Amino acid sequence: MSQPIIVWFRHDLRLHDHRALVRAIAEGAPIVPVYILDDETPGQWRAGAASRWWLHHSLAALATDLATAGSKLILRRGKAVEVLPALAHDCRARAVHTSRAYQPWASNLEEELNERLHHDDIAFRRFSGTLLFEPEVVKTKDGGPFKVYSPFWRAATATVDIPKPEPAPRTLPAPSRWPHSDTLASFELLPTRPDWAGGLRETWTPGEAGAAARLKTFLKSALAGYADDRNRPDLPATSQLSPHLAHGEVSPATLWHAAHAIADGKPALAKGLEVFCKELVWREFSYHLLSYWPTLPEKPFRPEFENFPWVTAPELLHAWQRGRTGYPIVDAGMRELWHTGYMHNRVRMIAASFLIKDLLIPWQTGEAWFWDTLVDADLASNAASWQWVAGSGADAAPYFRVFNPSLQGAKFDPAGAYVRKWVPELAHLPDDVLHRPWDAGDVVLRAAGVTLGKTYPKPIVDHGAARDRALAAFKALRGG
């Protein structure tokens, strides 16, 4: 009887373009697909609440897809470093295959697993595919990591060939005996009371099929306008693929090649293609940074930011979290996040800038909130992006770049559809004051049914004064 190969799923909850799986099948061995819910490995960022909701449904979808292919998803809970060798022993596995992970704790974990499994004569093989570019493959001229995006983009795309995606196997050879599996319910990934996931259910279809559908829709309807419209939260102009990508329901290589294929020979799609690929590579760049600076999620990349006089302001933080800052575009974004587990990218920047620069609340606080509430929460992208806005990052926005929420609102949500959707109490305000209701006259406010301080908050800080305060504080940091 042939010894099985364990395929250990992590951030790669799919069957297509899965090299660990393809290689296992090529070995001709029975396959035992496994997912381990590991909340115990020290030093790791435990998945946030919205991610856990997504994970539940993604695992359910993967289990169904595996069943269709004549296989089964084995679920276990515990420390991967202990659970996996025990399971491998129990199954008499000859090998464990997995897609490489890039979180700071992952390399230690993988090293230790390699030792333990090797000790039992079990091969441990790691495969690429979660990223387009392995972090250590893209190097500057003197062999170091990149700190700036544009050279990273040039070097990566010039030197690395992105392999074509592997098709999903139709069937997986089953072992003669299945090991025990925990139930998905026992993972307790879903909210109970209150059940806050209604908006998530309305918005998303987690799983590989949902990802494929989203990709198809995006390529057909939004790629053409992507370059011009991707900053517009009032239009369905973004791909919405991030949560699928974060859980590995689709691989970046699949997105890369699918976009290239559809744009091939169509000049009208060339610009959209390029901008979309650049967005994919921002994710790559974030992982590149994280792999060389593993403290990126906790510590400012620029050490002088350690001394920044951040403010502790629980009430202001709470107003931000719940979308009650009095700045319509910020509140719309924060409410979209709370309701759907997602926020438009442009609005993320505006909301982040507001927390950091208007409220002077540490970027790590915003990072933690996003980590818990985003269905696409991604350690590298989240950390790198918050540091980018704070100005403490590698390739960061200069300290004096302070977003003005009402100008950003007027520019990117010109007819106010986004704000009216998420801040319905302002829906009847005319366009010209929608993004700055504090400037509307009493007559206009009354006609729109708005009473500032009652039906909608007055601004919790004055942006002009807050901007001056932030500029002074950030300037002092430079010793100026």
Added chain:
DNA sequence: TGAAATGTTGGGGCG
């Protein structure tokens, strides 16, 4: 992947 302050230019109103 900014915004605001400051500088420059040029058209038009006006004495």
Added chain:
DNA sequence: ACGCCCCAACATTTC
């Protein structure tokens, strides 16, 4: 006709 002022529109500088 001319100088002067105002100010929008745009450019540049500064934060």
